[in-house]
Amino acid sequence: MPTQPLPDFSSSVRLKYVKLGYQYLVNHFLTLLLIPMIATCVLELVRRGPEELISMYNSLELDVIHILCSSFVIIFILTVYFMSRPRPVYLVDYACFKPSASCRVPFATFMEHTSMICEDPKSVQFQTRILERSGLGEETCLPPANHYIPPNPTMEAARAEAQLVIFSAIDDLIKKTGLQPKHIDLLVVNCSLFSPTPSLSAMIVNKYKLRSNIKSFNLSGMGCSAGLLSIDLARDLLQVHPGSNALVISTEIITPNFYKGNRRDMLLPNCLFRMGAAAILLSNRRRDATRAKYRLLHVVRTHKGADDRAYRCVYQEEDSDGHCGISLSKDLMAIAGDALKSNITTIGPLVLPMSEQLLFFFTLVGRRLINPNLRPYIPDFKQAFEHFCIHAGGRAVIDELQKSLQLSAEHVEASRMTLHRFGNTSSSSLWYELNYIESKGRMKRGDRVWQIGFGSGFKCNSAVWKCLRTVKTPVDGPWAECIHRYPVDIPEIVKL
């Protein structure tokens, strides 16, 4: 806990008003400049009087041809301008997989299974400690194959899990949006750790009888940030295909990835990863603009793979006994912070209001020229966004980001509660978090959401959405039955 003296409240209140005034002045600079200009024009017009204005107009000697030509030119240029702008990408709706209660893995079940599967009591103890501090709740779910003792990771079971989670999510999406499978033009599927042949995208084409000229892409191995990667790919595709829609599926298949060994850095994923999937419908059709929930403003991708440490911090390999698992290095938090900083550097100028950008710029100049000991100004991202969806990678990730972005507990509530209720569902976690915010009735028209995903590589991807219509509760989704119980207080350590 920081041991700072209590702040001087009176001065901080005055400072707050100064800051508010400064922000208002800078962000509405153009409007403030325009008002006196318009006022002067109106005064001038009123002063001259109508007869003088009419005589001025007549002296122009405009005949019909001139007027027609100029209006034609103006209309033509306006059309060309509007047509050459990038097509807006709308998120019509999305659906998350809601696991059934029979897949739940309460702490007692998890610990009992672990003690029966794991031969090394130290590993069992380690996993218990991890689970106690993980921030997960008692209702997270594992696929049916992982309920066997020991787990039964066959290809058939993995396919069954994929079918269960993906098809449920798509069925929900179809019900919500009235989407007809034959109308899907683009399909992007991302699943990191399970990539059968034929691909999961082919599985979806087969199940829903999609059209033969569909453009499908199956991305694999791209980690927990792959959801936003798929959104980026779908956006690029939608720029090129007018009047189309895209179905994006983000999931992680847990079945084949149970780690059977004893290496501590590889046991973490066993404790944290849980079953989940999300199906998202994107569109660039103008008629979907009225019923869409969000509009995609920006996607920024940062890849720190050039740095060897960053590349190896989430690494799949075999241990000395030949068991395959994913090791998470101790540097993970530092590298995540670094990746986030790079990502912010790119996204900051795109989303921050002018007031924050100027402050940041002046502090930077001050640090370089005047005093290097000046504290670096961390832009206040709460000015740019109303809601934050931070990948529920683990408690440490959320804590770290809350600290670096100076967010309040309410801002990170969606992430913490998703981690508690669903565990780390990898790339689909961002959508569970968004659903939480909607279920709580906090999503209003005009609100901006920032989704941040981290993943192996090491990648940090951000997406910025703008809400187009207030989302009314109750919201049908994975939170429907339990939202009234949230938020819950998650203790630091749950004694098992």
Place this chain on the structure above:
Amino acid sequence: MEILATLTMLLILCSIYFLWKLYSLQRTTNCYLIDYVCFKPPPDRMVNRKTAGEIIERNRTLGLSEYKFLLKVIINSGMGVETYAPRNILEGREASPTFDDALQEMDEFIDTTVNDLFKKTNISPRDVDLLVINISGFSPAPSLASRIVQRYKMREDVKAYNVSGMGCSASLISIDLVRNTFKSGKKTIALAISSESLSPNWYAGKDKSMILSNILFRTGGSAMLLTNDPAMRARAKMRLKCLIRTHTGANDNAYNCAMQKEDDAGFVGMHLGKNLPKAAVHAFVENFQRLIPKILPYRELALYVYRTIKQKVVKPPGKGNMAMTKIDFRTGIDHFCIHTGGPAVIDAVRRGLRLSEYDTEPSSMALHRWGNTSSTSLWYVLSYMEAKKRLKKRDRVLMITFGTGFKCNSCIWEVNKDLGDAGVWEESINNYPPQTLVNPYLEMYGWVADETEETFNREARVEELRTLY
């Protein structure tokens, strides 16, 4: 009034600027292939006749009928004795591959091929804006795309995509991804990498439909650099004219005909069903129906329409025997790159498109020299054409691939300038086409057709093999 004049001038300048921006955006929507390099594995990874027989024989769970089946397959495979396999299979560890084996297989390919490509084109890895890699059977975390970013220290804002599980047609899927990204107008340099991972995918059981993939696939890989920058047009080898993708996965037979699954004993393998050829034909026909208007010149297209109408109206078809309207594809296409899936695939395409031996020679020779290298086979075929100096300016090249799902993808390239780089065929091009058509495997293993359960003496045959060389 001066204000009005100034405003008009401003408007006109703005309009000129918008129109110019639109025009330059159009110019950067073309997809140019700057260059490509195919992987040539080191000579110690070659699979000669003896090695092929040894590998087949090693699997002791196989009975005579499976043994016969496999040897028959290899005799009819159309492959020569200079194809390549992964190290773990050659070293006898095919049934227990480690994660490192798979990574090593990829590293060996990437280190040579991608390095060569950057050196050849004189483009720095830091200039690459888009990276697409497609490797079907192996998908580690971090992805192979990240592995390449790390190895070549690419920029932070590089767009990396790792496509996986999409089968033998995945190379054109990567090109499709690149082409779509190019259309956004921003000047981009893309690196597309295509290969197949064989080490972790050996089938250790004895289901006949699944052992095929053990025998048929060989090591190969290719790396391509593409761009949409019109300034690089002069250096580019080819320009992409169109790309058509067809996915017949909605049909259950097509989807299930090639499927990775477990056999009854729990071994994972690639099941290739009996209705695979039918699914391939169906996908092929559907793809071509969309491709024909883009290939054929107007005259041939008009002739096709006339002949179809004449056939349907004047001479109604007989009892279920639809004679296909004659189309001469060579009026629209000069060269044909057919996926080297096997002699049956190449023959089927030749018959379907009414091509000559000369047209399918590059594919047959690539199959003979390199084997079925899955998604990357097209580039070996293209390289053969280039080595034989067949590619002249303004020639059109058609690439056709088939893949699990069931997908059929095709694209048309227009050659930008006369090409003559022998590439990966440099040392062997003078031996092709071969003077003799003796099948080396038939010579060595032809006896298997005459063997029965009683006469077959496995140990004696193995000893005979060992003493031969």
